[in-house]
Amino acid sequence: MNKETIINKIIIQPDGIFDLKETLFSGQSFRWSQIDILEPYHATVIGKRILLIKEITAGYIEVLCSDDSINGMSISDFIGWYFSLDIDVIKALPENFCADFPEVWRLLKPYSGVRILRQNPFEIIVTFMCAQGIGMHLIRRQVSMIAERYGEQIVLDTPQGDLIFHTFPTPLALASADPSELSRCTNNNRVRAANIITMARSFESDMLTPACVLSDDCPLVTVLDTLCTQSGIGMKIADCIALFGLGRFDAFPIDTHVKQYLWEWFGIEAAQHTLTGKNYRHLQDEARKILGNNYAGYAGHLLFHCWRKEIKKMKAF
DNA sequence: TTCCAGGGAAAGC
DNA sequence: GCTTTCCATGGA
Numbered sequence: 001m002n003k004e005t006i007i008n009k010i011i012i013q014p015d016g017i018f019d020l021k022e023t024l025f026s027g028q029s030f031r032w033s034q035i036d037i038l039e040p041y042h043a044t045v046i047g048k049r050i051l052l053i054k055e056i057t058a059g060y061i062e063v064l065c066s067d068d069s070i071n072g073m074s075i076s077d078f079i080g081w082y083f084s085l086d087i088d089v090i091k092a093l094p095e096n097f098c099a100d101f102p103e104v105w106r107l108l109k110p111y112s113g114v115r116i117l118r119q120n121p122f123e124i125i126v127t128f129m130c131a132q133g134i135g136m137h138l139i140r141r142q143v144s145m146i147a148e149r150y151g152e153q154i155v156l157d158t159p160q161g162d163l164i165f166h167t168f169p170t171p172l173a174l175a176s177a178d179p180s181e182l183s184r185c186t187n188n189n190r191v192r193a194a195n196i197i198t199m200a201r202s203f204e205s206d207m208l209t210p211a212c213v214l215s216d217d218c219p220l221v222t223v224l225d226t227l228c229t230q231s232g233i234g235m236k237i238a239d240c241i242a243l244f245g246l247g248r249f250d251a252f253p254i255d256t257h258v259k260q261y262l263w264e265w266f267g268i269e270a271a272q273h274t275l276t277g278k279n280y281r282h283l284q285d286e287a288r289k290i291l292g293n294n295y296a297g298y299a300g301h302l303l304f305h306c307w308r309k310e311i312k313k314m315k316a317f
Numbered sequence: 318t319t320c321c322a323g324g325g326a327a328a329g330c
Numbered sequence: 331g332c333t334t335t336c337c338a339t340g341g342a
Contacts, residue, residue: 138322
């Protein structure tokens with residue numbers, strides 16, 4: 001059993017002026033959880049290191065970590081990269097966006113602090129394979145159960161007592177999992193469990209990793225096509241993997257909420273029709289005309305949260 | 318009981 | 331190739 005202690009306390013001051021407060025952990029960050037020690041923290045495990053966010057204000061982020069580096073980067077550099085603090089997607093929107101959609105612009109500006117995290121590709125693939133046709137709550141539960149059952153336990157030694165964390169399982173751990181046992185972690189969905197195992201074996205044998213590793217050089221469509229060869233990964237999930245796990249901020253996933261705001265906010269008529277494969281691509285093209293190409297997915301994610309919270313009045317993130 | 322939840326794949330045209 | 335139908339599960 002690994003026992004970790006917090007050895008680092010670091011203050012990060014983003015270059016841009018983001019109001020990260022409250023919005024930082026929105027959405028795709030399924031493995032972030034609130035924990036209670038003396039005051040609210042947010043905690044997650046990156047590789048084998050534990051990361052705690054102690055405080056976030058408009059000007060800085062205070063971070064605690066169990067090591068002085070992660071993935072070969074200093075904690076400060078890692079945080080900047082991990083939270084994509086270099087991206088100001090509001091500024092990256094096309095010039096005429098504000099003039100063309102003033103009401104959306106007004107609603108969207110407070111969401112500029114929503115960050116897309118550069119999360120681990122394998123973890124994101126598994127996470128979004130768990131995300132078909134079910135609610136956020138159940139997605140989170142599946143990911144937690146998978147980590148608890150197949151990940152490595154890490155204990156954090158704190159003055160207030162031990163806290164238990166789990167690393168996300170390696171591809172090998174899931175590749176060798178028993179389907180019926182894994183299905184207990186996937187809402188008893190055996191097909192999903194089998195798909196994850198098959199994917200993990202592909203990942204292990206480098207059938208998937210080239211597209212992931214080389215994604216920066218790889219045309220987006222090639223990355224997506226490679227992902228879609230896996231059973232259990234369709235177009236939407238492939239886009240989510242590219243966006244949240246491969247740093248492809250041009251990938252634009254379309255789900256039921258995105259489809260709704262594409263019609264309600266931007267008047268794209270095709271968004272009233274069924275999401276067939278052809279219509280899905282068509283809607284992406286239309287969205288890129290409005291949001292620009294390079295950060296279409298990033299902007300879409302802000303719009304996604306803005307829509308859910310401001311219009312649909314949903315509380316859960 | 319019914320219907321929805323950040324879809325996917327098989328069957329059908 | 332594109333569209334419609336079926337599938338699967340938990341929770342409100």
